[in-house]
Amino acid sequence: MNRLKLNPLTESATLLWRAVVVLGSVGLTAIYSLMVLLRAMFGRLDRPMMDKYCREWSAGLLRLVRSSLTVRGEVPDFSNGRRYIVMCTHASHYDIPVSFVSLPGSIRMLAKKELFSIPLLGQAMKAGDFPSVDRSNRQKAVKDLARAKEMMESGIVLWAAPEGTRSPDGKLLPFKKGCFHLALDTEAVIVPVAIRGIHRVLPARSWQINLGQPVDVRVGEPLDTSGKTKEDLPEIMQEVRSRIETLLGDGEAE
Numbered sequence: 001m002n003r004l005k006l007n008p009l010t011e012s013a014t015l016l017w018r019a020v021v022v023l024g025s026v027g028l029t030a031i032y033s034l035m036v037l038l039r040a041m042f043g044r045l046d047r048p049m050m051d052k053y054c055r056e057w058s059a060g061l062l063r064l065v066r067s068s069l070t071v072r073g074e075v076p077d078f079s080n081g082r083r084y085i086v087m088c089t090h091a092s093h094y095d096i097p098v099s100f101v102s103l104p105g106s107i108r109m110l111a112k113k114e115l116f117s118i119p120l121l122g123q124a125m126k127a128g129d130f131p132s133v134d135r136s137n138r139q140k141a142v143k144d145l146a147r148a149k150e151m152m153e154s155g156i157v158l159w160a161a162p163e164g165t166r167s168p169d170g171k172l173l174p175f176k177k178g179c180f181h182l183a184l185d186t187e188a189v190i191v192p193v194a195i196r197g198i199h200r201v202l203p204a205r206s207w208q209i210n211l212g213q214p215v216d217v218r219v220g221e222p223l224d225t226s227g228k229t230k231e232d233l234p235e236i237m238q239e240v241r242s243r244i245e246t247l248l249g250d251g252e253a254e
Contacts, residue, residue: 162179162241
């Protein structure tokens with residue numbers, strides 16, 4: 001068990017501190033996006049540097065809300081040449097920063113195409129090899145899948161939220177098929193991850209921020225999709241859901 005202490009002091013943020021968190025988060029995102037773009041412009045952006053920026057940015061965001069992280073479970077060796085997709089619960093905007101800080105390797109979020117239109121952030125994500133798969137356009141989806149597979153083969157670990165949208169109470173929402181199709185198409189190893197308590201940091205569709213919230217990251221047993229076909233999709237989805245539910249336990253139902 002690895003514990004990352006970030007000054008735990010649970011309390012509801014005042015209006016002033018909420019403003020500090022929002023402005024600080026926007027500022028950090030802009031600064032790191034600019035650093036990524038400047039390095040990319042001069043040909044000095046490599047993968048280790050991008051990994052470093054992602055973790056520093058994430059740690060900064062978590063310090064603003066004083067989160068206390070605990071990581072449990074055995075993380076696979078992401079450098080063993082296999083293709084990996086982390087499938088994680090999604091109950092807060094902080095799921096991504098928590099994952100960047102908690103997990104090793106070159107983690108890249110499988111992003112919605114809308115994120116790439118955000119000024120600075122979108123361009124930085126493109127420069128930093130953040131993939132997107134647009135299944136509404138078949139021709140582009142084929143290219144996106146080929147690119148995602150190439151990235152995974154080069155050592156990038158994809159992060160995806162099978163729920164597709166944020167859960168307001170931490171309970172699992174219905175899964176969407178997109179990231180599971182990607183796992184089958186790339187014969188990836190699925191790593192189930194549950195983040196407990198994260199929905200209390202910044203509940204979905206609200207501006208209520210809770211400082212010092214303990215967050216528990218739980219890594220489950222990987223599921224290898226090698227040799228699986230589209231006919232196995234329902235079984236794979238149910239198995240991953242079952243493993244994530246086990247990781248969540250009863251804590252999120254309280």
